[in-house]
Amino acid sequence: AAHPDLSIEAAAKLELPHVRGAFSLVFMDDDALYGARDPQGIRPLVLGRLEAGWVLASETAALDIVGASFVREVEPGELITIDEQGLRSQRFADADPKGCLFEYVYLARPDTTIAGRGVQASRVEIGRRLAIEHPVEADLVIPVPESGRYGAIGYAQESGIPFAEGLVKNAYVGRTFIQPSQTIRQLGIRLKLNPLRDVIAGKKLVVVDDSIVRGNTQRALVRMLREAGALEVHVRISSPPVQWPCFYGIDFATRAELIANGLTIDEIRTSIGADSLGYVSLEELIEATTIPAEKLCRACFDGIYPVPIPDPQVVSTQVMEGIERRVNATSNADGHSLVKNEDGRS
Incomplete structure (x- = not known):
């Protein structure tokens, strides 16, 4: 026009x-x-x-x-x-x-190819690296279907712990983290997944999921697995903590709703009720994709947005929300600000 x-x-x-x-x-x-x-x-x-x-x-x-x-x-x-x-x-x-790194974690179908490599192969490799970074003694590795499946396969292959299907998915329920309200999301989790009691009762479980956004799914899952007789529930996540909202088309809502904003990993573990919790590192995730880091958008993990966010009000209310609770700012000898991660690395 x-x-x-x-x-x-x-x-x-x-x-x-x-x-x-x-x-x-x-x-x-x-x-x-x-x-x-x-x-x-x-x-x-x-x-x-x-x-x-x-x-x-x-x-x-x-x-x-x-x-x-x-x-x-x-x-x-x-x-x-x-x-x-x-x-x-x-x-x-x-x-x-600056291709979206979250495509490899969750968004893309496993039978899709990105940059010449199958997403399924990348997810299996992420699971292998997750097992190396966060080993644990357990009886079974089970996936959270569907997006946790290939990470769980990789974890089982690398760790030597048997792989099993311990959760049944209702195919008619959509993705829970993009549902518009908390009540609908929580109901969706119960409708979406049901534990196989004969498989998990009396077992120490490694439960592999693709990501933790708000924590609703994992909290409900851990509770369901314990009710079904699991002795221990060790949660392993095939992505780093999601700490920043996406402004490029994915509904991560506000930063305040992201469970990794303001909580340490152990606090998240306590919140979801798991016996242990481990995330794959950003470095290992990137390596698993075989794509150079400088050619990936990692904003939901590191807060570095490749396309500037134009509205200052959006930045102040969404991106910076709660940042004082998430990082410790100190000064180096030259008086410059250093932002440190939870493990103390700058």
Whole structure:
């Protein structure tokens, strides 16, 4: 509407450089299909080929479902036009890749490929590294289905502890951490998962989950497993503590709602009622993806946002909320501020 004299393609190329944030866009008119990805490539977008056409999708798994072959990822800062003349690629901004690290942890389907490697393989590797960082004596390793499954497989392979399915998932209940209210989330957890008593009764369990956001799922799970007869419940998480909200399309709500904001790991363990709690380190998580750290968005783990958050009010109320409780600021010999993590590292 702002450029009535221009084609959709020309107008998109003119306006896309001014769009800020994370976006993977697919749009069309009577003559063409268009796809565009933000210069950081925070969210995935892939190109596929059918016998008589093209496909744009958010994951390679979607291409498999419709019978399309994977061609390539849409590049960060790229605009693709597909019409009767074929496919055209144009650059509307320089690429500065910062793909979302949480895709590997939770968001992407395990049968999806990112940057040439299957997400499933990355998650198994994360589980192996988690077992090395946080070993424990136990009888069984069980996953929190579905996203904890491959991390649990990796943990079991590395630790030598048998893998077992100890929780049954109701396939008709959606993702609990993105439900709009606390009451609905808590009800969703009970509806979503049920323990297999014959498997877990009298056992010391390692329970592997992908992440802890608010702590609702893990708290309810630990309680259910103990009620079902588990002797010990050791929770292992295949991501670092989620301490910062996502402003790039994922509902992590406010920082005050994140359980890792303001609590130590042992305090989180106490809150969820586990016998022990271990998170994979950020360094090991990144290594497991095989993607260089500088090409990943890690903002929900380290608070470094690759695309500036434009509204100062949003920053003050969401990002900085409770920061005094989370870090200790000291001064070095030169008078500069040092921010230390809980383990004392700067």
